[in-house]
Amino acid sequence: MTTLVDSWARLTTGRVTRFPALRGVFTPRSVVYGLVLIILLAQVALPIAILLFTSFKDARPTDADFFSLSFTLENFRDAFASGRLLSVTWTTVQFAGGSTLVALALGTFLAWIVARTNAPFRNLVGVLTIVQMAVPGILVPVAWTFLASPKIGAINVAWRNLTGTDGTLFNVYSMQGLILVNGLTMVPMVYLFVVTVFSSMNSSLEEAAEVSGASKLRAVRDISLPLAAPGIAAVAIMALMRAWEAFEIPWFLGVNEKIFTYASEIYLRTSTPPSNVGLVSTYAVFMLLGAVVMIWWYDRFNQAGERYAVISGKNFSSVRMDLGRWRMPVTILTFAVLTLVILLPLFMLLWMSLNPFFRQFSWDAVTSLSLDSYVAALQTPNIMQGFVNSLLVGVLASVGVLTLSTLAAWFSARRVPGGRLLYLLTSVPMALPNVIVGVSFLWIFLITPLPIYSTHWALVIAYITIIIAVVSRLVSARMLQISSELEEAAQVAGASFARAIWTIVVPLLSPALLAGALITMVMSFRELQTTLYLAGPQTRTAAVVMFDMAGDGQFSTVAAFGIVTFAVLLVGLVGYNRLNARMGLEGGL
Amino acid sequence: MRRRNPTLLKVTAPLTAAAFVMAACGGGDDADAATTALPEELAVASTVDMTDEEYAEYMTALEEASKAEGGVLSYYFSAPAAAAENQINLFIEEYPWVELEYTSGGTLELIERVITENAAGRPSADVLQGGPLEDNTLCRDEGLCLAYDPRGEGDLPADRAYPDCVCSVADFFTFHITYNTNNVTAAEAPQTYEDLTDPKWRGRFGINIDQLDWFAGMLAEMGEQDGLALMEAIAANEPVVYAGADGLEKLSAGEFDVAFPQSATRTVRDLIADGAPIEIVTTPVTIAQPDMYFPLRNAPHPATTRLYMEWLMSDDWQNKVGEAVVKVPIKEGSPIPSSAEGILDSELFFETTDNFGDYDTRVEQHQSIFVTG
Numbered sequence: 029m030t031t032l033v034d035s036w037a038r039l040t041t042g043r044v045t046r047f048p049a050l051r052g053v054f055t056p057r058s059v060v061y062g063l064v065l066i067i068l069l070a071q072v073a074l075p076i077a078i079l080l081f082t083s084f085k086d087a088r089p090t091d092a093d094f095f096s097l098s099f100t101l102e103n104f105r106d107a108f109a110s111g112r113l114l115s116v117t118w119t120t121v122q123f124a125g126g127s128t129l130v131a132l133a134l135g136t137f138l139a140w141i142v143a144r145t146n147a148p149f150r151n152l153v154g155v156l157t158i159v160q161m162a163v164p165g166i167l168v169p170v171a172w173t174f175l176a177s178p179k180i181g182a183i184n185v186a187w188r189n190l191t192g193t194d195g196t197l198f199n200v201y202s203m204q205g206l207i208l209v210n211g212l213t214m215v216p217m218v219y220l221f222v223v224t225v226f227s228s229m230n231s232s233l234e235e236a237a238e239v240s241g242a243s244k245l246r247a248v249r250d251i252s253l254p255l256a257a258p259g260i261a262a263v264a265i266m267a268l269m270r271a272w273e274a275f276e277i278p279w280f281l282g283v284n285e286k287i288f289t290y291a292s293e294i295y296l297r298t299s300t301p302p303s304n305v306g307l308v309s310t311y312a313v314f315m316l317l318g319a320v321v322m323i324w325w326y327d328r329f330n331q332a333g334e335r336y337a338v339i340s341g342k343n344f345s346s347v348r349m350d351l352g353r354w355r356m357p358v359t360i361l362t363f364a365v366l367t368l369v370i371l372l373p374l375f376m377l378l379w380m381s382l383n384p385f386f387r388q389f390s391w392d393a394v395t396s397l398s399l400d401s402y403v404a405a406l407q408t409p410n411i412m413q414g415f416v417n418s419l420l421v422g423v424l425a426s427v428g429v430l431t432l433s434t435l436a437a438w439f440s441a442r443r444v445p446g447g448r449l450l451y452l453l454t455s456v457p458m459a460l461p462n463v464i465v466g467v468s469f470l471w472i473f474l475i476t477p478l479p480i481y482s483t484h485w486a487l488v489i490a491y492i493t494i495i496i497a498v499v500s501r502l503v504s505a506r507m508l509q510i511s512s513e514l515e516e517a518a519q520v521a522g523a524s525f526a527r528a529i530w531t532i533v534v535p536l537l538s539p540a541l542l543a544g545a546l547i548t549m550v551m552s553f554r555e556l557q558t559t560l561y562l563a564g565p566q567t568r569t570a571a572v573v574m575f576d577m578a579g580d581g582q583f584s585t586v587a588a589f590g591i592v593t594f595a596v597l598l599v600g601l602v603g604y605n606r607l608n609a610r611m612g613l614e615g616g617l
Numbered sequence: 618m619r620r621r622n623p624t625l626l627k628v629t630a631p632l633t634a635a636a637f638v639m640a641a642c643g644g645g646d647d648a649d650a651a652t653t654a655l656p657e658e659l660a661v662a663s664t665v666d667m668t669d670e671e672y673a674e675y676m677t678a679l680e681e682a683s684k685a686e687g688g689v690l691s692y693y694f695s696a697p698a699a700a701a702e703n704q705i706n707l708f709i710e711e712y713p714w715v716e717l718e719y720t721s722g723g724t725l726e727l728i729e730r731v732i733t734e735n736a737a738g739r740p741s742a743d744v745l746q747g748g749p750l751e752d753n754t755l756c757r758d759e760g761l762c763l764a765y766d767p768r769g770e771g772d773l774p775a776d777r778a779y780p781d782c783v784c785s786v787a788d789f790f791t792f793h794i795t796y797n798t799n800n801v802t803a804a805e806a807p808q809t810y811e812d813l814t815d816p817k818w819r820g821r822f823g824i825n826i827d828q829l830d831w832f833a834g835m836l837a838e839m840g841e842q843d844g845l846a847l848m849e850a851i852a853a854n855e856p857v858v859y860a861g862a863d864g865l866e867k868l869s870a871g872e873f874d875v876a877f878p879q880s881a882t883r884t885v886r887d888l889i890a891d892g893a894p895i896e897i898v899t900t901p902v903t904i905a906q907p908d909m910y911f912p913l914r915n916a917p918h919p920a921t922t923r924l925y926m927e928w929l930m931s932d933d934w935q936n937k938v939g940e941a942v943v944k945v946p947i948k949e950g951s952p953i954p955s956s957a958e959g960i961l962d963s964e965l966f967f968e969t970t971d972n973f974g975d976y977d978t979r980v981e982q983h984q985s986i987f988v989t990g
Contacts, residue, residue, distance in 0.1 A: 091736075112989070170863050173872070180870045283826070283858050283988065296984055384891035386870040410698065467729065474737035481739065560726040564741075565691070565718035576697035576721055581862040581884040 056525045061446060064435045068453040071432075071493045075460060075468040076316070083309035103310040112293065117314075120289040123206055123278065124271035130211025131267050134365055135218025136260065141362050142219075143226035144252070146348045147355060153362055154223070155601050160370040161216045161550040162597040163377065164571070164590045166578050169280035171376040172209045174386055176200035182376070182389065201284040210277045214267050215369050220543040221266070221502050225259030226252075227539055228509050248349075259505035265322045266501045269458040272315065275557075290315070294461065305467055312464050319459030323452060374594070381587035401588035405577075408585065413566075414573035415593075421484055421569065422552030425491040426545045432492070433500040433544060434537060437507040438529065451504070458497035465493055466561035473562070482564025490558050495551050499544035506540035507533075542604060549600075553593060655919040656682055663766035664927065672768055676927065680712070682920035688714040690921045693731065693745040695724040700883070701746065703941040708928055715921060728754050731913070735761055740915035743922040748830060748909055749970040755911060756783040757970070763912040765923060769930025769948070777947050779907065781971060786907040787929040788944040789967070791960050792831045792878040794898040795865075795885065800874045807875060809900050810835070814850040822875035824856040824987055825864050831878035832983045834904035834968030841974075845982065852986045869893040878904070883943040886956050903963040908944065 084099040107113055135157075141147045142154045163171070176183050178196040187197040199205050229252060237247040253260075275291040282292060294311045297304070351358055380386060382397040405411065436454045439447035457465075469490045473481040480486050514536070515528040523531070534541070556571040563572055570593065577586045659682055664672055690708075694701050698719050709715050720727070720742070728751060734741050745751060756762035762783035770778065770785060779786050794813075796806045807813050813822055836844035857873050865888055868876040879885060881897055889895050910929055916922040928934055930948075938946040939954040945961070946953065953961065973979065 170866070173863070173867065174870065177872055180867075180872050279860060280863070283860055286858070286989065288989070296988065385888055385893045386866045388870065408699070466726075470730065470733055471737075474733055474739055482741070560722040561730060563720075563722075565720050568721075572721065576699065579862055580697035580699050581865050581888065582697075582699070583863060583866050 057444070060435060060525075061439060061444070061450075064432060064439070064450060065446070065453075067432060068436070068450060071489065071496070072453045072457050074472065075465055075493060076456060078468045078471070079309045079312050079316070079460070079464055082305050083313050085306055088305060103306040106307055107310045112288075116288050116290060116293045119203075119287060120272060122203060123210065123287075123289050124268055124274075126203075126207035127210040127214060127271040127274070128264060128267040130208060131214035131218045131271075132260070132264055134211070134369065135215045135263075136222050138215070138362065138365060138369075139219050139222035139226050141358065143223050144229070144349055145351050145358070147351060147359055147362060149359070153366065154219075155598065156366050156370050157219045158216050158546065158601055159594060159598050160213070160373070161547075162553075162590070162594040163370075163373060164574050164586060164593070165276050165554050165556070166574060167377060167380075167583070167586060167590050168209070168213055168373065169277055170583060171373045171380070172200050172205075172281065174380070175372055175376050176205060180388065185388065201281055201287075203287055206277055206282055206287060209281065210271055210274055212369050213277070214270060217270070217498065217547070218263050218267055220547065221263035221505060222256070222260060224502065224506050224539040224543055225256045225509065228506065229255055258508055262501045262505045265325065266458065266498060269319055269322060270498075272318065273459075273461055291461070294463075305464075308461065308464060308467075312459070312461050315459040315461070316456065319456055323455045377587045377590055377594075380584055381591050382584075384584055386583070401584040402592070404582070404585045405588040405592065408573065408577060408589075410568055411573055411589070414568050414570040417484065417487075417563075417567050418553045418570040419549075421487045421491060421567075422549040424484070424488045425495065425552055426548040428488065428492045429496050429499050429548050430503075430541050430544050432496060433503040434507075434529075434534065434541070436500060437504040438533060440504065441507040441510075442512055451500075454496050454500035456497070457493050460493070462494060462555070462557040463561075465490055466558035469493075469558070470561045482562070482567060484567050486562045487559060487567060487569070490562055491548070491552055491555060494555060494558060495548050498551075499547055502544050502547070503537060503540045506537055510536050542607065546601075546604060550597065655923075659920065659923070662764050664768040665766050665771035667768065676924075679920055679924050679927070683712070683918070683924050684714050686918050686920050687716075688712075688921060689716050689718060689743075689918050690925055691718045691720070691741055691743040691917060693720045693722075693727050693742045695722060695727055695747060697721060700942070704934075707934065707937060707941060708925060711928060711933070712924060715924075724750060731755060731761065732759055735759070735913075735915055740913065740917060742913050743916040743918050744925055745911045745913065746908065747911065748906055749833075749968065749973045750830075750976065751911060752782055752784060752909055752970040753973065753976060755913075761914055763914045763916065763919075763922070765912050765926055767923075767927045767930040769927070769932070769935070772948060774949060777949070779909075779969065782909060782969075784909040784911045785926055785930055786909055786947050787934070788938045788942070788946050789905045789907045790880045790882050790944045791899075791957075791965070792828065792834070792904045792906070793881050794875060794877040794900065795868060795879045795895050796875045796898065797868055797871055797873075798894040798896050800871060803896065806896070806898055808898060810847060810851065810877075813856075813875070813877075814847070814854055816854070818854060818875065820855045820857070821873060822854075822856050822877070823859050823864055823867065823873040824851070825876065825878060826858055826860050826983070826987055828878045828880075829979060829983055830906050830968055830973075831904050833973045833979050834906070834966060836974065836979075836982075837968060837972035838902060838904065838966040845986075848982075848986050852990060856987070858987060865893070865895065868895060880906070881943075881957065881960065886943050886954075899959050899963050901963055903960060903965055905945075905965045905967045907947070907967060907969065 083103055084101070085094060086100045086102055087094045087096075138153060138157050142150045142157075147153070173181070175181050176198050178184055178199045178201070181198075181200065183198060184196050188194065200209060237251050242250065272289075273291050274289070275295065278287065278289040278292040279295060282288060288296070290311065294308055297307060297311075379389075381401050382399070383393065384398075384400065387393040433454065436447075436450040438444075440451035441447075469486065470481075473486055480489070510533065515532045518528040518532050519525070553570045555569070556575055559569050559572055560575070563569060570589075574586050574589055577583075577589065656678070659675070659679055661675070664675060667675060690705075692701070692705065698721055701719070705717050705719070709717065720730075722730070724747065727745065727747075731740075731742050731745060732755070745755065752762075764783050765785075767785055777786070794807055794810070807815075807818065807822075812818070832848070835847070838844070839847065859867060859876075862884070864876050865879070865885065867873065869888065879897070885895065885897065889897075910926065912922045912926050932948070932951075935946040935948045935951040938944055939952045939957070943954045943956065945957055
C-alpha cells in the first residue's frame with residue numbers, strides 16, 4: 029500500500045524515478061491530456077466518423093453490410109439532383125449572415141452597457157437579456173406569428189389602427205422577418221460571450237489613451253474593441269454556425285413564403301421514416317466543411333492570443349465609462365432593444381397562457397382571462413418528471429462540459445503539443461445537426477453492451493456533444509485573456525499542475541464557467557431533436573413534455589409552462605448575479 | 618467577508634455529487650432484460666375461432682402470465698401522452714397490475730427507434746400505435762409486427778376488417794375542412810375540396826402540410842390523375858402553408874379563414890368547447906384514417922401485449938372509444954361521439970397501406986405541389 033502511494037506521489041509530482049524511461053511521458057499534464065483526448069474522441073470523433081462513413085453508404089448502421097468496403101456517391105448525387113442545394117445554400121448564407129449581424133450588434137451593445145458603462149439598471153438589463161433563453165424554442169415562432177404576422181400580428185394590427193391604413197409595418201414571414209427573429213433568439217448567447225470578455229478588460233489601457241488626448245469614443249474604437257476582437261470573432265463564428273443549422277424559425281415561419289434554409293431543406297428531404305441517414309449525413313458533411321473553414325479562420329485569431337492577454341499578474345482595474353449626458357438616451361435605447369429581445373415575446377407568451385386559444389386584444393378578451401392553462405400545465409402527466417429530468421441531466425452535463433472545455437481551452441491556449449487537436453474536437457460539433465447526434469448515439473448505445481440506452485447518462489453524453497462547442501468557445505475566449513505567467517508563478521512556487529489550474533485558472537475563468545453552466549442548463553431544458561431519439565419513459569425531459577403538449581394543440585398550456593420555467597430561471601439568474609457580485613466580478617450578467 | 622465551513626463543504630459536496638450520479642443511473646428500461654418467454658399454450662396467432670370456454674381459459678392464463686412478467690406495457694405513440702391517457706387509464710382500470718411505460722416522439726423518431734432497437738437485439742416496445750406509414754415500414758418492410766388476431770376482430774364487417782394488416786384497427790378518425798365562424802358564415806363555407814379552387818378563396822385558406830395521409834387518401838379515392846389535378850388546382854389558389862398543430866390557433870386568430878385537412882378529434886372539439894370560433898365541415902366523401910395498433914413480434918412483455926390487444930377489440934373498450942378519445946369505434950353499433958354524428962352520413966373512404974401508394978412518391982408529390990412548387 030505504501031509502495032503504491034509512493035509511486036502515485038512520485039507520478040503526480042512528476043518525479044518518476046522507478047521507471048526512468050517513462051520520465052516526462054506520464055506527467056500529470058500528459059495523463060490529463062490523454063484522458064481528455066480519449067473522452068473527446070468518443071464524444072465527438074465517433075459521431076463524426078459515423079457521419080462521414082454513412083454519407084458514403086447506401087446501408088444503415090444496423091444493416092449487415094454496413095461495415096462492408098463498398099461505398100457509393102449516390103447520396104451526394106441525390107443531394108445535388110434536385111438542383112435546390114445551391115439555391116438553398118445561398119438562402120442560408122443570407123439568413124445565417126443576417127441573423128449573426130443582428131445578434132452581434134445587439135448582444136455586443138447590451139454587453140457593453142452592462143460591463144463597461146454606468147448606465148442605470150445594469151443588473152436588470154443583464155438578467156432580462158439572459159432570461160430570454162428560457163422561452164421554449166417551440167413557442168418562439170408562435171409568439172412572433174401573433175406579434176408580427178401581416179394579417180393578425182398585434183404590431184401590424186396596432187399599426188393599422190394607428191394610421192388608418194391597410195399596410196403592414198413588419199412581415200415576420202419575410203426573409204427580413206426570419207433574420208430578425210432568429211437574430212433576437214441568439215442575442216443572449218452573444219451577450220454571455222461578450223460580457224465576459226468586456227468584464228475582464230483592463231480599463232487602465234483606455235485611461236492611458238484618454239490621458240494622451242483621445243476621446244472616449246476613440247479609446248473604445250482603438251483600444252477596447254481591438255482587445256475584444258478575438259472574443260467577438262469567436263462568438264461571431266459560433267453564432268454563424270448556430271444560425272446555419274437553425275430549424276424552428278425557418279421551418280415554422282419560412283414555410284409560409286417558401287423560404288427554405290439548410291435545416292428545413294434537410295427536414296423536407298428526409299421526412300420519410302426510417303430516416304435517410306445517408307442523405308442527412310451528406311448534407312451534414314457540407315456543414316462540417318463550413319465549420320472547418322470557420323475554425324481555421326478563428327484559429328488565426330487564436331495564434332495571436334498572447335497579444336490579447338489582459339488578465340495578468342499585474343493588478344488591474346475596470347472603471348466604468350461615465351455616459352454623462354448620454355445616460356438617459358442610452359438607457360432608453362437599451363430598453364428598446366430589450367423590448368424586442370424579450371419583453372414583447374414574453375408579453376405574448378403571457379397573453380397566450382391566460383387564454384384558452386389565441387385571441388386578439390380586446391376588452392372582452394381581457395375580462396375573460398383565466399389561469400386554467402396553468403392548472404392544466406401542472407396537471408399534465410409527467411410534467412414534474414420532465415422538469416426534474418431536465419434539471420438532473422443539465423447539472424451532470426454542465427460538469428462534463430465545463431471540465432472538458434476548461435482543460436481543452438488550457439491546452440490550446442498554452443500551445444501544448446496536441447492542444448490544437450483538442451481545440452478542433454471541441455469546435456467541430458457545432459457543425460453536427462442535432463438529428464445526426466441523436467441517431468448516431470442511438471446506434472452507439474444500442475450496439476454497445478453498456479446499459480446506457482434510455483438512462484439519464486445517454487442524454488448527458490449526447491448533450492455534452494451538442495453543447496461543448498458553444499461553451500468551449502466561451503471558455504476559450506476568456507482563457508485567451510489570462511496570461512500564462514499567473515499559473516507559471518504558482519508552479520515555480522511549488523504548486524502542482526492540478527493545483528495551479530484549480531486555484532489560479534479556474535477562479536479567473538469563473539464568469540465564463542458560470543455562463544457556460546447557465547447555457548448548458550438552459551439548453552438541457554430546450555433540447556428536443558436528440559432527446560426524442562434517446563429519452564425513455566422515465567427520462568422524458570421538459571422539452572419532450574412540451575413537445576407533447578404542443579403536438580396536442582395545447583399552446584396555451586405550453587405557454588403557461590414556459591412562463592413557469594421562465595420564472596424559475598429568473599430566480600436562478602438572480603442567484604447567479606449575486607454570486608458574481610460576491611466574487612467581485614464585473615458584469616457577469 | 619463570510620467564511621465558508623470547509624468541513625461542511627467537504628462532506629456535502631461529495632454526497633451531493635453521489636446523489637446526482639445515482640439518480641442518473643436510474644431510468645433504464647427493460648430493453649436490457651431478455652424478452653419474457655410466453656408459455657407455449659398462449660402463443661396463438663388468433664383467438665377469433667375459440668369457443669367461449671376456451672377463450673375464458675385463455676384470458677385467465679394470459680392474465681396470470683401478464684402478472685408473472687411484471688405487468689408492464691411499453692407503449693410507443695407519436696401523439697402526446699394526453700391523447701392516449703384516457704384510453705390507457707381505462708385499460709389499467711380493468712387490469713390494475715399493469716404499469717404503463719409511455720414513449721412519445723415524432724413518427725420518424727419512433728420508427729427509427731423500434732427498427733434500431735430490434736436490429737441491435739434490444740427491443741423495448743410492446744405496442745406501437747400508428748397508421749399506414751408504420752404498417753408499411755415496420756410490418757411489411759422490416760417484419761417486426763406480431764400476427765395476432767384478437768377475438769373482437771371476428772365481429773367486424775368486411776368493409777372494416779383489415780386482413781392484410783399485421784395489426785388491429787380499433788377506431789378511426791376523419792379529415793375535414795374547418796373554418797373561422799367570425800369571418801365565414803355557414804352558408805359561405807366551402808362544402809367540398811373543389812370549392813377551394815374558386816378564386817374567392819385565393820389566399821384565404823391554410824393547408825396543413827403535415828397531413829400526408831389525407832393527401833394519399835384523396836389520390837386513392839379520386840384516382841391518381843384526378844386527385845393530382847385537384848391538388849394542383851388548390852395549390853394554384855395560393856393557400857397559406859402551415860406545419861403542425863398551431864394551425865388551429867392561427868385559424869382561431871383569423872390568420873386564415875379556412876384550414877384543412879384537420880382531423881376531427883379531441884383537440885378540435887376541446888377548442889370549440891372553449892369558445893374558439895371554429896366549425897367543422899363534413900364533405901360528401903370523407904377521408905378516414907384507421908388507428909392501427911401494432912403488437913410487436915419481439916415485445917419484451919408478450920402476455921401483457923396480447924391482453925391489451927384483446928381489450929382493444931372488446932365490446933368494453935369499443936363502447937367507450939367515442940366518449941374517451943373522441944374517435945369513431947371500428948365496430949358498428951358501438952356509440953360514436955356526439956360531435957361525429959354527421960360524419961357517418963357522408964361516404965367514408967378509408968386510407969390504408971394498400972391504397973396509400975409508394976411512400977417516397979407520395980412525399981415527393983405532396984412537397985412539390987404544396988411546399989417547394
